[in-house]
Amino acid sequence: MLKKISLTALFATAMFFAKAQNYMTMDMVHHNPGDTLTRTMFLDPDYLKSYGYDAKVFFLSQAPDLGITWDTFDPAIFPAGSKERAWVVKKDAEITKIYNEAKAKGVKVYCAMDMLVIPTALFNKYRDSIASKDKGGTYRIDITRPATQKLFRYMLQQIFIKYPQVDGLIIRTGETYVQDCPYHKGNSPVYDSKFDNHTILINILRDEVCVKKNKPVIYRTWDFGQFHSLPKYYLQVTDQVETHPNLYFGIKHTNVDYWRNGIANTAYNPLNNTTYWINQANDNGVYFNPTLGIGKHKQIVEVQCQREYEGKASHPNYIAKGVIDGFDELKKPGLPTLNSLNELKKSPLLAGVWTWSRGGGWGGPRIPSEFWADLNAYVVTQWAKNPSKSEEDIFAAYAKLKGLPDAEVAKFHELALLSDQGVFKGQYSAMGQTSVLWTRDDNYQGNLNGLSYLNSGFDKVIKANRVELYLAEKAEAVEIWKKIESLSKELHFASPYTNSFVQVSCTYGKLKYQTFQYAWNVMLRGYAGTRSGKTINQVQMGKDILAYDRSLAEWKKWVLDHPNSPSMYSSSGFDATINQYRANAVYTDGVININTLSEGKKVKLSFTTLLNVHDHIEVQHTTDTTKSWTTVATLTGNTSANPKTDFTTEFANPAPGQNYYRIVLYDAALKTTVTNVLVINAKSTAVLNTFTAQLTGGKVKLNFTVSGQVLNPGFGIGRNANSKGWTELKRIAGGGTLAASNSFEYIDNAPETGRNDYVVAYYVNGVLKYSPIKTVDVAAPLAENSTFSIYPNPVAANVAFALKGYKGKSITVTLTDLFGKAVARETFKVSPEERYILKAKPSKGTYILNVAGNDFSRSGKVFVSE
CATH class of the missing domain: 2.60.40.1930 (Macroglobulin (MG2) domain)
Incomplete structure (x- = not known):
């Protein structure tokens, strides 16, 4: 169990901080280093203001140190007339323009910078006085050297002389990107485990910026599993620095990178490690960052909205709920209660939230719409502006902002929450002990020759005899994605383009995780079969390989056929592994990718066959698998001259209750392959909105409306006259499955004299329900000779x-x-x-x-x- 580090006492004395307050909010677009700049609304200061952001964080390639000529330090660094100086002058004009644009719109200018980065010419000229050799013999800029400290003080002074628009600096030391800075070089101040070097640099920044310029510094703790991940290193550094109102520490909400993984052993204490990085996250899980809420300095929490390891918003991946309220894997008994922003807000140290609305990582997939990243950014930021609001209320506000009808908000929220689990179980595992890094950006890796990240996790799964359990979880994820895909078709945003992208991206997500599932079937079963004393089931291997091939082809085709689809992943990592199993596999027929969709009074069934030649195909139905099957659809086959694997048919909606279907494949010799049984539990539903009864001319007119129907066979009209008991007057056919509203009318031509009670009988989730009773009193008429x-x-x-x-x-x-x-x-x-x-x-x-x-x-x- 994680050590509490006296958090209980801290929180107990600071509960008044939990009241509603307005945390500082910032946003950054993380442009891919060395790539073209990301095109996004989040570059527009007006858009940031509309979402309530206080500040815009300019990316590393737009850092103010890149526009400094160093003339008053040494004019030879960027001499007049040189290409190097021309580059600096151009960069100066570029960043001056964008800084001014933000300031003009009332948005604060914060600049992200890598340290220690200086001009290459400066390093080469002054190397012996500003650099030292590391243990490997490489010269690194050394912040412990007096000349280096003087140099960086000069740089900080020049930044604010040249760019008074800059309101604050954000300092990263864990990585150094100079892909967009051809005439600069740099390195982290901390190498060879010299953590106290952080303290030296932080105190320089505190003095030059926080004190002398009265401007904020956010010092990021990001590194590879130490300062960022473990309290002992965090406190070692920060306890040596005096607090200041302008000094903050920026920390990701995860204890590693933006990954997730199940925590198999809640008694495990990750704080006992000297490093908590990739291997530790693979084996033990991903935690809420334990350095948050400790120490004495104010903290800014970093949240990535376009998660670089999880599809980059090419499909729904709603992480805002988990960040605000805690991911499910962090809520196990025995784990720390500090697992979310709503818990962290109890600490007086939380000062703000910094979203990375777009970007992170490298390459693709490229997305034609930033809808899913935008959703995460909006919800997280609105929470920071008013942390007393619930995630659900903020989500509903976003749906309204996008013009979604009120009646559809709950479905949209369900879709978003399902995506959390669809990604988690499709890519990681609720059981933990699997790789966090086998896929990122638009790449995924196999396990060929042990060169990828998957092998160590596979070894543990096989040793625990849980191969099929892990594969079942991948299959479960695909079922979640099918539900997501179905829900996406029931949403109607104000923008037709948004509607289309939501549907296209949800299917994209389903196809991605379906391909992942089939690839895992091949790789994990294959790897397990090569272990001592084991063999590969080559018939099953053939089915798995064909399923992977069909799914991958379907995914690629979907991308090609839809101009507003995200770009395709590279399949080379999987292909290299799967290809080694092809030669010995035995290929037999079967069916994958079965999808059903009820529309009106018909069920549309689509599926993919493993083999591509059939005499014909039958879809059969029964309500009792011990009895005979009835053919409800027959599909024409095809020959080798016209190979075909994708089929679609339709049949009548099933009656309420358990219904069983199977697909029977007939090859050219009429040999059959019978698929596993598909179970449809027809839970008929109608949403009854209104019901009225009115006496007119001696007759009773009954009217009712419904706002949606699912597999609805119909309605019943019942009457109880003068308390003599209920009788059915009429059965009215339902619409099957319809999203639109519908009106129905029935006229009782012969009501009885006296009291007449009426009801509508209808289904809700397969259970028969009754409307409120409507009563009509019918008077006895006078005789004609009265x-x-x-x-x-x-x-x-x-x-x-x-x-x-x-x-x-x-x-x-x-x-x-x-x-x-x-x-x-x-x-x-x-x-x-x-x-x-x-x-x-x-x-x-x-x-x-x-x-x-x-x-x-x-x-x-x-x-x-x-």
Whole structure:
């Protein structure tokens, strides 16, 4: 279990910081080093302001130190007329322009810089006074040397003289990118485990920038598994630095790079390591960064929104929920409760959130829309602006911003949350102990000759006898992606382009992880079969290889056929491994990629066969696998001259309940291959919105509306007349599966006299439900020869009247004076004699007698003489 490092005491004394507050927010577009600049809305200061960002972080290739000529230090560094000076002058003009644009829009200018980076000419000229040899004999810029410290103080002073627009600096030391700086070179100040060199550099930055310029410095802890990952190194460095209001430490929310992996052993303590990097993450999992919330300095949390190891937003990958509330793998009992921003906000050290909206890594895949990265950036940033808001509420606001109908927000949220698990189980493992680095950018690696990252994880899986368990998890991920794909088709954003991209990218994600699944089947089963005492099932290997080939071809075709699809991955890493198993595999027929989609009253079925020649194919159905099967669709076959592997057909929607389907393949000799049974649990659903009942002309008109139907066979109309029991009046056919709203009407032509109760019977998730009861009272009509008469009239005593032919059960009689004031009101049960006498004895005068019953009213004057 992770050591708490006295966090409990820290949090207990700082709970008041958990109230709603506005953390500092920044965004950076991480352009691919050495590549063309990323085109994105996040480069526009107006767009950043619309999302509530405080600052724009300019990338390393736009750092202010690159525009310094060093003339007042040594004019020979970039001499006039040289190509090197021309490059610096051009860079100066470029960054001045973009800094000014941000400032003009009211967005703060923060600049990311690698340190230690200086002009190559300066290094070559002053090497002996500013550099030292590392253990390998290579000269490195050495921050411990006085001349080096003087040089970097000069550089920092020149930055703010030349670029007063710069509001703050973000310093990276863990890596050094000079691909876009042909006349500069550099290295980290820390080499040969000299962690105290961090302290020297931080104190220089604190003095020159935080104190003298009163401007912020965010010192990034990023390195390969030590300062960034382990509290003992973090505290060793930062405890030696005095706090300052302008000094912050920037830390990724993960304890390694932007990876995930299951934590198999919750009792394991990662803090006991001297390094926590790739091998440790493979074996023990990925944690929330334990250096967050400790020490004495304010901290900025770094969040990558276009995750470079997980598809780069080429498909949904909603990490914002996990960052804010904690990923599922971090919530196991026994793991630290500090697992999310919502937990970290209890600490007074949290000062801000820095998103990398776009970029990170190298190369592709290239994306035509930044929708999925934009979603992550928006949700994380809006949380930072108001951390009392829930992730779900912020997500709903984003959906509204994109013009999604309110009724579809829950489906969109479900899709996003499913993508979290689809990526996690499709690429990593909830069981842990697998590689975190076997795929990144638009590449993935096999395990040929042990040269990739997969072998060590495979060894552990095989040793634990869990091969099929891990492969089942990959299959589960594909089912998740099928659900994501299905949900994407039920969303209707305001922009048609967004609608199309969402659907195309969700299918892209399904095809990617489907290809991953089949490749893992080949590689893991193949690798396991080569171990001592094991053999490869060559029939299964043939099926796995053909499934991989078909899936890869489908993925490539999808990319080619859709102009708004993300670009394709390189398959060379998998191919190299899979090819070694092809020669000995036995290739037999089968079916993969089975997809069903209910539209209207039909189910559309698509599938891919492993072999490409068939006499014909049948789709068969039963509701009881112990009984006979019925053919519900027959597909025409094909010959070797016209090979075909992709098939589509349709059949009637299944009845509610368990339904079983299988596909029977007939080869040219009519030999059959029967697929595994496909189970469809038809959970019929209709969303009932309104139901009304109205009496019109002696008939009852029933109207109801539904806003969506799934495998809906229909509705039932029921009536209970005068409490005699329910009877079904009518069955109305449903629409099958429809997203659109529909209206239905039924007229009861013969309601009974008296009380009539009506309901609509319908399905919700396969369970029969009933609407609220609607009641209509139907009055007994008067006979055609019915009469109403007051007699005697005038009357000397009690008022009396006759009502003949009335079929109701009761009447109400009201006697009023000529001014409308009631002087008597009595209710009578219908009398067989059809004559009625009021008990009241009104005084002498003229009155109005009103008799009212069910759908009936009569009145007349009556004169009282005494």
